[in-house]
Amino acid sequence: MSKKATVYDVADRAGVSIATVSRVLRQPDAVRPATRERVLDSVTALGYVPSGSARGLAERRTGVLGLYFPGFDASEDAPVLDVLADGQAEAPPFTVEKTAPSDAGAPHPTMLFLDEVLRGAELEAWKQGFVLMIGVGRDDPTRETVRDIAGRVDGLMVLAQSVPDDVLARLAQRIPVVVLSGPARGDSYDHVTVSNAEAMTELTRLVLAEADAGEIAFIGGPEDSPDGAQRWDGFAAAVTEAGVAIDDVIVLRGDFTRASGHAAAEQLIDRGVPSVLVAANDQMALGAIEAFSSAGVRVPDDVRVTGFDGLEAAALSRPTLTTVRQPMIDLGRAAVQLLARRLEQPDADPMTVRLPLQILVRESSQRPA
Amino acid sequence: MSKKATVYDVADRAGVSIATVSRVLRQPDAVRPATRERVLDSVTALGYVPSGSARGLAERRTGVLGLYFPGFDASEDAPVLDVLADGQAEAPPFTVEKTAPSDAGAPHPTMLFLDEVLRGAELEAWKQGFVLMIGVGRDDPTRETVRDIAGRVDGLMVLAQSVPDDVLARLAQRIPVVVLSGPARGDSYDHVTVSNAEAMTELTRLVLAEADAGEIAFIGGPEDSPDGAQRWDGFAAAVTEAGVAIDDVIVLRGDFTRASGHAAAEQLIDRGVPSVLVAANDQMALGAIEAFSSAGVRVPDDVRVTGFDGLEAAALSRPTLTTVRQPMIDLGRAAVQLLARRLEQPDADPMTVRLPLQILVRESSQRPA
DNA sequence: CGCCCCAATGTATGCGCTTACAATCGCTCT
DNA sequence: AGAGCGATTGTAAGCGCATACATTGGGGCG
Numbered sequence: 001m002s003k004k005a006t007v008y009d010v011a012d013r014a015g016v017s018i019a020t021v022s023r024v025l026r027q028p029d030a031v032r033p034a035t036r037e038r039v040l041d042s043v044t045a046l047g048y049v050p051s052g053s054a055r056g057l058a059e060r061r062t063g064v065l066g067l068y069f070p071g072f073d074a075s076e077d078a079p080v081l082d083v084l085a086d087g088q089a090e091a092p093p094f095t096v097e098k099t100a101p102s103d104a105g106a107p108h109p110t111m112l113f114l115d116e117v118l119r120g121a122e123l124e125a126w127k128q129g130f131v132l133m134i135g136v137g138r139d140d141p142t143r144e145t146v147r148d149i150a151g152r153v154d155g156l157m158v159l160a161q162s163v164p165d166d167v168l169a170r171l172a173q174r175i176p177v178v179v180l181s182g183p184a185r186g187d188s189y190d191h192v193t194v195s196n197a198e199a200m201t202e203l204t205r206l207v208l209a210e211a212d213a214g215e216i217a218f219i220g221g222p223e224d225s226p227d228g229a230q231r232w233d234g235f236a237a238a239v240t241e242a243g244v245a246i247d248d249v250i251v252l253r254g255d256f257t258r259a260s261g262h263a264a265a266e267q268l269i270d271r272g273v274p275s276v277l278v279a280a281n282d283q284m285a286l287g288a289i290e291a292f293s294s295a296g297v298r299v300p301d302d303v304r305v306t307g308f309d310g311l312e313a314a315a316l317s318r319p320t321l322t323t324v325r326q327p328m329i330d331l332g333r334a335a336v337q338l339l340a341r342r343l344e345q346p347d348a349d350p351m352t353v354r355l356p357l358q359i360l361v362r363e364s365s366q367r368p369a
Numbered sequence: 370m371s372k373k374a375t376v377y378d379v380a381d382r383a384g385v386s387i388a389t390v391s392r393v394l395r396q397p398d399a400v401r402p403a404t405r406e407r408v409l410d411s412v413t414a415l416g417y418v419p420s421g422s423a424r425g426l427a428e429r430r431t432g433v434l435g436l437y438f439p440g441f442d443a444s445e446d447a448p449v450l451d452v453l454a455d456g457q458a459e460a461p462p463f464t465v466e467k468t469a470p471s472d473a474g475a476p477h478p479t480m481l482f483l484d485e486v487l488r489g490a491e492l493e494a495w496k497q498g499f500v501l502m503i504g505v506g507r508d509d510p511t512r513e514t515v516r517d518i519a520g521r522v523d524g525l526m527v528l529a530q531s532v533p534d535d536v537l538a539r540l541a542q543r544i545p546v547v548v549l550s551g552p553a554r555g556d557s558y559d560h561v562t563v564s565n566a567e568a569m570t571e572l573t574r575l576v577l578a579e580a581d582a583g584e585i586a587f588i589g590g591p592e593d594s595p596d597g598a599q600r601w602d603g604f605a606a607a608v609t610e611a612g613v614a615i616d617d618v619i620v621l622r623g624d625f626t627r628a629s630g631h632a633a634a635e636q637l638i639d640r641g642v643p644s645v646l647v648a649a650n651d652q653m654a655l656g657a658i659e660a661f662s663s664a665g666v667r668v669p670d671d672v673r674v675t676g677f678d679g680l681e682a683a684a685l686s687r688p689t690l691t692t693v694r695q696p697m698i699d700l701g702r703a704a705v706q707l708l709a710r711r712l713e714q715p716d717a718d719p720m721t722v723r724l725p726l727q728i729l730v731r732e733s734s735q736r737p738a
Numbered sequence: 739c740g741c742c743c744c745a746a747t748g749t750a751t752g753c754g755c756t757t758a759c760a761a762t763c764g765c766t767c768t
Numbered sequence: 769a770g771a772g773c774g775a776t777t778g779t780a781a782g783c784g785c786a787t788a789c790a791t792t793g794g795g796g797c798g
Binding site: 388 | 753754757
């Protein structure tokens, strides 16, 4: 790793000018084969790798797209890890957990969601010839991170709610911004969203059709979750449509975690088990099923339950959970496509892409045979 | 998004030189408060965001770390998605799947693994003041992507096997490289690994202790998987230690997928169910349990089964799967720490960090009460 | 054999920012 | 009031690469 080789070094060694070196790399056809060979030899011999910074500066574009999302996992509190500390080497190569809890190390559901979005974004970025840079919103009063990223990319994808409006507006002044999965507000960004409300309405219709007479319950998400709000709206529409007064619905509020779903179900058990329980996401639905199960309440026999998101865990639970699957991969891909489009046509009208959801009807919501 | 503002614009508007603007941003204390205010006002007014390229070039460092890993999911074959195509708008907002298969959309296990590594890396990168850039190895004959990334970062983390040796060597000539999770070969890179073999030996010991007399079976991974090889070695050691000839073990080969585990178990059912089945990863173990279950073979009563990796699905299966949990988050964090260390001490000796694994003893391997 | 034109290569400039070094400024001290 | 100094600010030189424009070298054709 002596001194990093530059175009100058390569040019010297090959006996050409730096312009020729640059051409060999960017427009190989513009250089005579013999010369090209010579240059490529130098490149190999010197281990030359072009500086992305210099290139970015000269070209006025970086070839990088940014993806920024909120950090739900309070990862700042992650246990200290210091592999450089002394004594590291003496640590045992493994430990044994005799009574392994089944939820050991289960990540926050939103993270799972983001993992897939990220995967989709990376895939599409690669297809379009971009590289991906990622950032997670954390307790960061100065908004440093997101600016830092904004300064290094050609375009930015942001998950709704992860960046304050004013900051986002400033960034959008410099580079194109695509907002992911937020409510379509009257802003001028490109958006990628899903039809939360419509799908929830249909899902609710389906459960209600399978349910016996009885009460209807709903476990909502946190107050400030736009997704949660949309899902509630969709649910409410179906209920009303079914001729049930919305005030007759038992509404509980959770925070999207499994524990909060569990707690909610316990409340329901105390006040009388409803015939239908619609949860605003999978984790809460799974927590509720757990609670019902320990209390001897049968799902779906006694109560039909539905979730939302389509986590893998929803497919593995007993009973399997009826839910709505988010097109997470496609969310990421669509965002990149929108960004690529805007980079080509900076002045096109803002566009909102709405991706279809997939309602997965499984055991938890069906009338037993 | 008119013309992107530069230091010059900010300087003009604030009536100072560009050096002062730069100082306000990099060393605020070196500027008189009144001047600083004036500059910051300009920054805000113009929506100025410093160019990462220019900064990187001037500072000779980018503040970015790269993470590069292999793409196992054949994502190149992903279905076409084109949100910009005409007719996009008319798509229905959702679809309904009546007989939702339980494995719909289950991602490749290795991806799950990588997701967590990535999360750990991002966390630690943030803590150390870096941003993360990611790249996935794909069918890429020219090695473009990885070089592309190498040119834009200060250091690179690479998953074992994702970059050919010669290419890696060339990159290492330019920037520090940390290799993740590969066998510790006699190279000069920094490494982060886990004790695959030791943990597998202990795990095997534990199962054998719980098992009745009978045959012992092993489902291995693909030929070229170093992890798979290490796990086999660890397994073999325990078997030998237990006084069983290694040739008496029934060895099947899978490819780390659930389907291959399923197929392997079916073979076992045909030739006679063993008393112990050790799989080289969770997915194969889960597939095997599935096959046993449909064939009426009871786990753990008739056969004790173990996996490896510690996927969430292993905790949710029936019976819950005994396995070894990889410290995936910590792998990512450790890699960043090593990289940060090397950036500070370029000439330090190469270092290998070995992280502890966690053996999770659950239902699938225990002698029934 | 000389001229014109195109292909190949070299020259020179600028991308936006950091920073060593120079030039000022504002005070303190005598 | 003048000198001396540290605090501020300005000046200018790159950082490594792409590229417009200039220059050179041949080949085809008259």
